Amino acid sequence: MIKIVPLISRISNPKIGNISQEKHTQTETQESINFLLNEYDNCVLRSIIHPSTVSRTKRLIDIFGAMFGLLITALIAIPVGIAMQLDSPGPIFYSQIRCGLNGRLFRIWKFRSMVVGAEKLQHLVKNEAQGQIFKNSNDPRVTRVGSFLRRTSLDELPQFWNVLLGQMSLVGTRPPTKDEVKHYAPHHWQRLWVKPGITGEWQVNGRSSIKDFEAIVLMDLDYQRKWSVTYDLYLLFKTLYVVLTKRGAC
Template sequence: MNQLSVVHHPHLNKFSQQSLHPSTISITKRFIDILGAIVGLFITTVIAIPIAIITLIIDPGPIFYSQIRCGLNGRNFRIWKFRSMVVNADKLKHLVKNQAQGHIFKSVNDPRITSVGKFLRRTSLDEFPQFWNVLIGDMSLVGTRPPTPDEVMHYEPRHWERLRVKPGMTGEWQTRGRSSIKDFETIVQMDLDYQRKWSIAYDLHLVYKTIWVVLKKSGAC
């Protein structure tokens, strides 16, 4: 399978024939995404140097980490982050117990996360490179979290509904629990709630709420 193609799944053809979600064709949403991405990339450039220096000192290796994820209608794309785990983290995944239920992987106190990585994740700084994904249109500022191809291969028809919108840097999951939510079906329901409630005003509300949650979690307020 071409890594940057559409993931192959028996329910994909039926799913792709459904009507487009309004958020995927909204010019206003796309304009906000581009504006937000430009501002975000400027901040990313500023913080990249100190993050690079600290990362190289604590755990030498690449500064960025990329992974293939599934976006709108199951289309594959490459997501970018500041590296928060050891260099060979993907090869060690099988050694870590999955504490989540369903088609997601999550582990509290994952031993593969570096000391600087814990800080990056707590403050969500590790996700700033994703502003590039937003700028080129693979992602949106607000949407659903993009799953990995191996997760999507196990999806049932109802799970595909969450891929009717672009994946986002933030969304319902990030603002309503994130790390504490380990049940995949709960995440799917949140994604479907977002689709039903979507509007430009609601997107802006979630962006504001995300900033508040991150600042509160990092101890900045």
């Protein structure tokens, strides 16, 4: 049964709509609420409880999948770190604030694939995408090791930590940045009804070739309509095929 509840109450009470979610500090919760109030003041702060957010089976799959994924991450972290320092010295990991379920802010983790300080150089790179996303197929900020990590999708592995914490799911919608959400039109808000995922419709349908923001939104909404545990498993297996054949990698 689909329920509609005040969005602020969902943010303030992480137990609602989530089976096993990480403990958030009061400061983190207030930051999310302040962001919502400041940026979404023209929108109705209400949200539908999507079935995927209360599925015990989906959460169990996420937990076991994340534990296995973190084991793989630990095994490759040292060689990746060494290669990274030889190519472009700096931190091994990169983090960024993203918007999760119902707009709750969280810090997403990846292996660093760009030079240090890349965000400050973004204005020097041409945006080949349309809408609220930024893409460049030959971004000069991407390092040689970073290019390999992106082609093989290995840069995404640290996100298994976000999955284990309950901030993300193995399968879900594309996790938007705060800047993207600030420019949302009304129909974009439905993307925030489910947890963002490491993979999803956009991942298995040529993520690097999709440069239209509205096309990504339509895929995310289509995933929500089709959602089931079986469909999640289908997308997981399809993701493995896409990664192994390097189709759509950026």
